[in-house]
Amino acid sequence: MASDMEHVREEIEDENRGPSFHCDLYDTEISHKIAQMLLPGLATACVDNTTGDIFRTPALVAVDLRKEFVEYLTQRSESFVAETTILEGDLAAEASDDPYEIIADFADDFATLKRNLFGRISGWLLSEKREDKIDDIVQEMELSKFWAIDRREAIARTLLKNVDFKGAFHCVMKFDTTEDLAEHVASCGFRSMICANEGCNTRFTAAHLEKHDLACPFKIIPCEQNCSESLMRREMDRHCITNCPMKVVKCPFYQVGCQSTVPQCTLKQHIHDSLRDHVLRVLQRSHKEASADDLKRQAEQLESFSSELASACDVKSLTMVLKDLEARLQQPEATMTTGLQSDAHTTTSNAEQTEVSSPAHINTDYQN
Numbered sequence: 001m002a003s004d005m006e007h008v009r010e011e012i013e014d015e016n017r018g019p020s021f022h023c024d025l026y027d028t029e030i031s032h033k034i035a036q037m038l039l040p041g042l043a044t045a046c047v048d049n050t051t052g053d054i055f056r057t058p059a060l061v062a063v064d065l066r067k068e069f070v071e072y073l074t075q076r077s078e079s080f081v082a083e084t085t086i087l088e089g090d091l092a093a094e095a096s097d098d099p100y101e102i103i104a105d106f107a108d109d110f111a112t113l114k115r116n117l118f119g120r121i122s123g124w125l126l127s128e129k130r131e132d133k134i135d136d137i138v139q140e141m142e143l144s145k146f147w148a149i150d151r152r153e154a155i156a157r158t159l160l161k162n163v164d165f166k167g168a169f170h171c172v173m174k175f176d177t178t179e180d181l182a183e184h185v186a187s188c189g190f191r192s193m194i195c196a197n198e199g200c201n202t203r204f205t206a207a208h209l210e211k212h213d214l215a216c217p218f219k220i221i222p223c224e225q226n227c228s229e230s231l232m233r234r235e236m237d238r239h240c241i242t243n244c245p246m247k248v249v250k251c252p253f254y255q256v257g258c259q260s261t262v263p264q265c266t267l268k269q270h271i272h273d274s275l276r277d278h279v280l281r282v283l284q285r286s287h288k289e290a291s292a293d294d295l296k297r298q299a300e301q302l303e304s305f306s307s308e309l310a311s312a313c314d315v316k317s318l319t320m321v322l323k324d325l326e327a328r329l330q331q332p333e334a335t336m337t338t339g340l341q342s343d344a345h346t347t348t349s350n351a352e353q354t355e356v357s358s359p360a361h362i363n364t365d366y367q368n
């Protein structure tokens with residue numbers, strides 16, 4: 001790119017020596033943007049020129065003003081280089097390099113020149129009615145093909161080349177032979193390209209390839225949350241908040257006080273690693289009146305049932321499993337504080353029968 005620019009500069013210096021085959025490629029995006037702007041630019045002049053006038057309407061002055069408008073823009077764009085080089089210091093720094101902005105300013109100046117007496121009233125200039133009227137005229141002009149887009153494109157291209165004296169938006173290269181020109185055109189930074197990403201048909205100037213690629217919705221990129229997947233940019237947001245394994249989720253035991261947040265792919269591991277903590281928290285909730293030591297002891301005892309406990313992945317199912325296990329461990333004469341001291345392993349064999357006969361005084365709080 002840098003060497004391209006050097007080349008361009010040499011070419012500008014060589015201007016008088018005259019290779020005669022010009023590359024006339026240009027930035028089609030910005031030229032299109034300028035062509036689009038010409039219509040509202042003209043409509044504004046037409047509206048402000050005739051507002052409050054009972055004899056003249058925007059439609060009536062449109063043909064004449066269009067001619068004047070094009071002449072005005074052409075003349076301003078031709079003298080732009082000379083005007084800009086006179087500017088010094090701050091003024092030069094403030095001057096825009098963007099051909100669209102430069103030409104939009106010319107268009108504004110034209111509309112200002114064309115304002116009639118009523119059009120100069122600031123209340124009118126700021127009114128919504130004026131905006132609506134301009135929009136209506138633009139629409140009318142579009143529908144009636146009053147100023148066809150290809151004609152506006154041709155004007156925009158000329159204006160662009162006039163104001164873009166640095167060659168940032170159009171190619172200024174010239175060649176001695178058509179062969180040299182053809183060779184250049186194939187690799188010119190202003191040649192038109194179609195995005196190569198599958199599903200995307202965007203057309204752009206070659207120099208904008210990188211810019212487009214960085215934003216192309218169809219570009220396949222690695223997951224922003226660093227999971228192993230790669231997917232289209234436009235699917236990224238959805239992926240990251242739904243099925244991305246690295247999506248951060250709350251521990252399902254947050255409602256009983258576990259504050260952990262973990263990537264969803266490690267949730268199972270967290271549930272496994274924090275089993276004792278989760279059991280204790282669920283027990284604390286179901287036995288509010290029990291002492292911390294008792295609950296701790298109870299949780300330790302229940303650890304011998306780790307395979308059953310591990311299958312419970314949320315508060316509800318862990319509560320059920322614990323309720324079931326407690327019932328199995330429960331001796332008929334047991335109380336809340338002593339009941340779980342019997343050997344857990346000897347009671348597991350009766351699991352099926354004891355399941356249904358859990359003493360009510362232990363389980364009343366379970367569903368809180």
Ligand SMILES: [Zn+2]
Binds near residue numbers: 023173190
């Ligand atoms: Zn070129």
Ligand SMILES: [Zn+2]
Binds near residue numbers: 195196218219
């Ligand atoms: Zn694309």
Ligand SMILES: [Zn+2]
Binds near residue numbers: 229246
């Ligand atoms: Zn992901």
Ligand SMILES: [Zn+2]
Binds near residue numbers: 252259
């Ligand atoms: Zn947890």
